[in-house]
Amino acid sequence: MTTYILRRLIQTVGLLFLLSMILFALVNLAPGGPLSAYGGRRIRPERVEILKRQFGLDQPLPVQYLYWLAGNDWTQVDTNSDGIKDERGSRKGILRGDFGFSYRTREPVLEEIGLRFPNTIYLMSITMIVALVIAIPIGIYSAVKQYSIFDFFATTFSFAGQAIPEFWLGLLLILIFYAWLKNPWTGEPLLPSGGISSLDSGFSLSDRISHLVLPVLTGTLGWIAWYSRFLRSSLLEILPLNYLKSARARGLSERTVIYKHALKNAMIPIVTLLALDLPYIFTGAVLIETIFSWPGMGRLYYQAAVERDYPLLMAVLIIGAAFIILCNLLADILYAYLDPRVRYE
Numbered sequence: 001m002t003t004y005i006l007r008r009l010i011q012t013v014g015l016l017f018l019l020s021m022i023l024f025a026l027v028n029l030a031p032g033g034p035l036s037a038y039g040g041r042r043i044r045p046e047r048v049e050i051l052k053r054q055f056g057l058d059q060p061l062p063v064q065y066l067y068w069l070a071g072n073d074w075t076q077v078d079t080n081s082d083g084i085k086d087e088r089g090s091r092k093g094i095l096r097g098d099f100g101f102s103y104r105t106r107e108p109v110l111e112e113i114g115l116r117f118p119n120t121i122y123l124m125s126i127t128m129i130v131a132l133v134i135a136i137p138i139g140i141y142s143a144v145k146q147y148s149i150f151d152f153f154a155t156t157f158s159f160a161g162q163a164i165p166e167f168w169l170g171l172l173l174i175l176i177f178y179a180w181l182k183n184p185w186t187g188e189p190l191l192p193s194g195g196i197s198s199l200d201s202g203f204s205l206s207d208r209i210s211h212l213v214l215p216v217l218t219g220t221l222g223w224i225a226w227y228s229r230f231l232r233s234s235l236l237e238i239l240p241l242n243y244l245k246s247a248r249a250r251g252l253s254e255r256t257v258i259y260k261h262a263l264k265n266a267m268i269p270i271v272t273l274l275a276l277d278l279p280y281i282f283t284g285a286v287l288i289e290t291i292f293s294w295p296g297m298g299r300l301y302y303q304a305a306v307e308r309d310y311p312l313l314m315a316v317l318i319i320g321a322a323f324i325i326l327c328n329l330l331a332d333i334l335y336a337y338l339d340p341r342v343r344y345e
Contacts, residue, residue, distance in 0.1 A: 001336065005329070012325050016318070023317050024065050027310055033057070034103045034308045055103060068100070068314065069093050094318070100311035104303070109315045112300065117282070119196060120289070120296035124281045127216050131223035138224070139231030144258065146236065154228060161225025170218040170291040177214060194293035215292045219285055223277070227270060234266040268335060275331030279324045 035051055052058045056067055071093025092098035099109035142154045177191040192198065192211050238244065239262055247257045282297060289298035297316065304313040 001333070005333070008329050008332075012322070012329070015325060016322055019321050020069065020314075020318055021065065023321075024068065024314060025061065027313055027317075028061055028064065030308075032308055034310060036308060067093065068311075070095055071098060094315075099315040102304075102312045103309045104307050104312070109311050112312060113297070113315060113319070116295060116297050116300045119294065120298065121281060122196075123212070123215055123289070123294060123296060124219070124285065126212060127219040128223065128277065128281065130216055131220040131227060134220070135224045135227035136231060139228040140235065140258065140263070142228065142232040143235035143239065151232075154232070158225040158229040161221045162229075164221065166218055166222065166285070166287045167291060169221060170214070170288060173214045173217060174291070194291070196295060215288050215294060218291070219288050227273060230269050230273060231266060234269050235262060238262050238266050271331050271334050275327045276324075278327040278330075279320055282320060282323045 034055060035048060035057070049058070056064055059067070097110075101107065102109055102112055105112065138154050142151045145151055174193045178189040178193040181190040182188065183190055191213055193214075194211075196208075196211055197203075198207050198211075235258075239258075244257055244262055247261055248254070252261075286298040286302050288294065289296045290302050293299070301313070301316045303309070304316065
């Protein structure tokens with residue numbers, strides 16, 4: 001197992017290097033650019049050229065990639081005819097932990113991510129935990145009570161939950177709980193429409209929970225439908241197997257057969273889904289955070305993409321890609337624990 005993990009980690013380095021080249025090319029070749037906002041303004045062309053030099057955009061794309069990857073250890077300062085300093089500063093490159101500065105805020109990229117990352121962890125971890133706590137019992141009971149009224153409603157809910165778009169559901173919840181429903185005592189909206197907390201109050205647990213309700217509801221609906229449906233299908237394949245019949249013949253209770261023997265093998269597809277969904281804890285759900293004005297990684301990514309903030313956009317993409325690869329490695333390791341037939345040599 002140790003050899004397998006080391007081999008996968010070495011492969012991860014090569015995969016990330018290839019992904020970085022592809023992502024860098026796609027981001028930089030997209031229409032527009034970080035200076036497109038100055039196109040319609042009365043700014044002299046020489047000032048735009050100064051900005052290009054400061055951002056390193058005057059270099060060929062392969063050179064820009066090398067500077068972004070390995071950095072440059074030189075600083076060039078020129079003064080033009082207007083007495084304006086034209087400066088190109090040095091940076092270490094991402095191989096030495098320097099993701100550069102945001103074009104939008106001129107703050108270090110890692111500081112921008114560090115400010116948003118805890119908010120995304122806060123929202124998405126609660127959303128995933130709530131989804132699993134609800135989905136696993138629904139999936140188990142639907143499989144045990146196949147074709148019952150509960151199973152019929154759970155299946156209908158699963159199809160509806162997977163079909164409803166997140167952005168539509170989020171806007172609908174805002175319309176209902178913020179615009180239509182009011183607190184009967186104060187006349188204020190029943191739930192806030194967005195944000196992580198109220199601006200006019202200090203820390204309040206009830207205030208934080210009220211701001212969590214709508215984003216968590218929007219995010220959990222699809223995940224509950226997704227996980228419960230997969231768990232139900234997986235259990236229905238496992239429950240008729242001979243080893244469970246032997247466990248029942250030895251006098252084990254049905255609860256022990258399901259929770260101790262069947263559920264462990266049925267969780268293997270769920271582990272795969274979790275490995276694909278865990279990166280959401282880092283990157284955040286872009287639509288949810290944008291709709292509810294949640295100051296997290298998803299909204300940061302959206303802002304960086306809209307404003308062509310290349311350093312910030314590349315940092316979010318690369319760190320997110322690394323997280324996806326590591327989560328898939330974690331899923332492979334969990335396979336060996338859940339299924340004794342899986343062995344990595």
